[in-house]
Amino acid sequence: MPKDTFLNLPDEKRAHIEQVALAEFAEHGYDNASINRIVAAAGIAKGSFYQYFEDKQDVLAHLITQIGQAKIEFMSPVMQNPAGHDFFTVMREMYRSGLAFARMNPHGAQVANQFLQNRTHPVYAAIYADSLETAKVFYHNMLDMAIRQGDVRPDIDRRFVIHMLITLHVSLIEYYFEEVQGGAIDVAQLDDNLMDTVSTFLDFIQHGLAYKEEGVPTHD
Amino acid sequence: MPKDTFLNLPDEKRAHIEQVALAEFAEHGYDNASINRIVAAAGIAKGSFYQYFEDKQDVLAHLITQIGQAKIEFMSPVMQNPAGHDFFTVMREMYRSGLAFARMNPHGAQVANQFLQNRTHPVYAAIYADSLETAKVFYHNMLDMAIRQGDVRPDIDRRFVIHMLITLHVSLIEYYFEEVQGGAIDVAQLDDNLMDTVSTFLDFIQHGLAYKEEGVPTHD
């Protein structure tokens, strides 16, 4: 956790430092992120950095916490209060908000993805301990509810499905960045295209890839 | 590509160096892997390392190539000649073989996973260019065939589905290691448990998570 020195900083300065650090982590990843570059870009003294944060890991942990909070603001009402909604509707909202967040805060999304992808990295693991549990609990409750509601079939391995849903979330954002950077898709239509993809994808999560014979309506 | 000096080495010595390097990459990842540690553990001179390989990236590329080849040996007959088989059968074999490989060669599986997870890392991206395309083509052909055979419904975004299937493969191996290391599951029963998971998972890919009402048989 950042030291009080940092938290007492004027909002603007604090935000500036956070933004610079975020960009550094997004571009280089944790291992190659350089505190030298961060302080240079932020225009602060090296010593000040260590008055603000314990160490490199501390900044990242702080940023990830922040990203988590920022993401909440992208959540639709449905997600904030999922009770009573169809599981797949909530999922759709979740992927949609993930995409919206990536669109508005690409660096944040990239850092979040790095984090979720590198859970075995000691540093990420250390941070993970604190923050990922929340997500798991959320998914867990969601799945429990979904099964009780009859949305999801009960014969699933919940731990694995959660693992997979998180992975797929990451994969979606990844896909988004690859399309954006690869220029594979007209940027103007990107969001529409991606929401189409999300829809197809949701449909897949719901009904699988298997071809359904005629006369066998799927249950929506 | 490793230099001839390396390829001409006695099998035993070569294998030893490979194993040491693989362990280093598996444990620390590319950025934190240390050539100093590798040569110390391998018992070779630092200069020798550079007689064998161009640089750090070169070793990793070599190891990944090797892993790719080793994986082939874990492929079942079904995978080696997928034509004529049901898509989901092939997928099941694929995930099963991935798991078997991870079981027999954990370091190799870990390195392969790091590789697949870090496609944006410049070094992995450089290696990726050469080797991942193969996997994509394989999946592409598989999907085409599956749709023609009526195994898979035609209204999917193939690029995204491929992206996702690869991600899921990685996710499965990840899950395997987490269970093993976390001690979540009795190791003696691990494989059975995991194949159960694979089955459930396959079932999920096939039919989705949605609860099916009675009397609506799925198409297998």
Added chain:
Amino acid sequence: MPKDTFLNLPDEKRAHIEQVALAEFAEHGYDNASINRIVAAAGIAKGSFYQYFEDKQDVLAHLITQIGQAKIEFMSPVMQNPAGHDFFTVMREMYRSGLAFARMNPHGAQVANQFLQNRTHPVYAAIYADSLETAKVFYHNMLDMAIRQGDVRPDIDRRFVIHMLITLHVSLIEYYFEEVQGGAIDVAQLDDNLMDTVSTFLDFIQHGLAYKEEGVPTHD
């Protein structure tokens, strides 16, 4: 350019480091100069060196700039304001001041000579771009003026003569060091001897080596 860290150093410490580095370059030349030796001799940490300078080239560039400035202090009033003086008088002052500088600052003179002698070396060339042009412009103006004044005959290739005059300056300093180190001349009389040489040499530049027949006075 050295970093501010270096420029902000206490004069004494800064001068010490400069002197140590200068000695290293003078003795070993750029390629064989060792930063390890410099930091050891200067009694600073290796990291500090890189807080002071960008890299090896940066130190040398700094030293050469410094040498250039130091040389100015050896310039006679005639050189500082050459207008109105006979060209050969200015040249004589130039060679004299070069010699005086070499006498007072042998390491500086040696490094300057290495620099002027190795213009094709990539590192010297990079430094050269910034600093040698000045010298060429100076010579150019001098020659123009000399021709207008009727001191120098107009049928010369100015570019080549400049090239040559610079070379000869270097050659003179070289000669000085060879005599000093070779012990060819009694050191006590060295300066007198060398100024004699400069005179003869100037005479040569002025009138050439050719024997003049009696009754044909040269124009001074």
Added chain:
Amino acid sequence: MPKDTFLNLPDEKRAHIEQVALAEFAEHGYDNASINRIVAAAGIAKGSFYQYFEDKQDVLAHLITQIGQAKIEFMSPVMQNPAGHDFFTVMREMYRSGLAFARMNPHGAQVANQFLQNRTHPVYAAIYADSLETAKVFYHNMLDMAIRQGDVRPDIDRRFVIHMLITLHVSLIEYYFEEVQGGAIDVAQLDDNLMDTVSTFLDFIQHGLAYKEEGVPTHD
């Protein structure tokens, strides 16, 4: 001196190795010349290199000896038997032949120049001891004769003039390469231009830069 092993090599192979080594030294200078690169480019084994030569210095010494011999072939009859010719005629032939050699054997000329320019470098100094003395003796005899013949005035410091004449020779070749690489002059006319320069230059050596009043013919 190269070992017998080298001298006994088939002419073609020996010449190939020499050419490769020469190119390496010409491009990188002694310090940055790499034996690794030489053996790679020459297609010989590292061990073979050390069967041929004592060490890096040995190759260079051999090449410089060779260059010296090759230069002789560019000497005109006048130079080979200078007795009885006017000193300045011999000088003109010398500069002309230097230029011709540089034209036909640029690498050789470059290496020779590096050698002559870096007499303080320990390695060059070691080689110098053996080979430069010859040149000095040649010049010495030339000057003695020239003074006796009345070509050159007797009031010169012979040691210094020799030093200078050598320097100027180097400077001329340098100038040649700068013009060639800089593209300053139309290559088709380069040689003519340079011989003009040589002429002007010779005139300078003979009569100096000073403007001569009318009616005072110089002695040619």
Added chain:
DNA sequence: CATGAATGAGCTTTCATTCAT
């Protein structure tokens, strides 16, 4: 609270040379 100089372990890589085969 800010500063920025100091640190030295660590990094990857290159090198000329040796020597057993």
Added chain:
DNA sequence: GATGAATGAAAGCTCATTCAT
């Protein structure tokens, strides 16, 4: 005579972190 694997010292440079001011 040819080979090429082995060597380890040394290179230039970066890093996160400390601490006196």
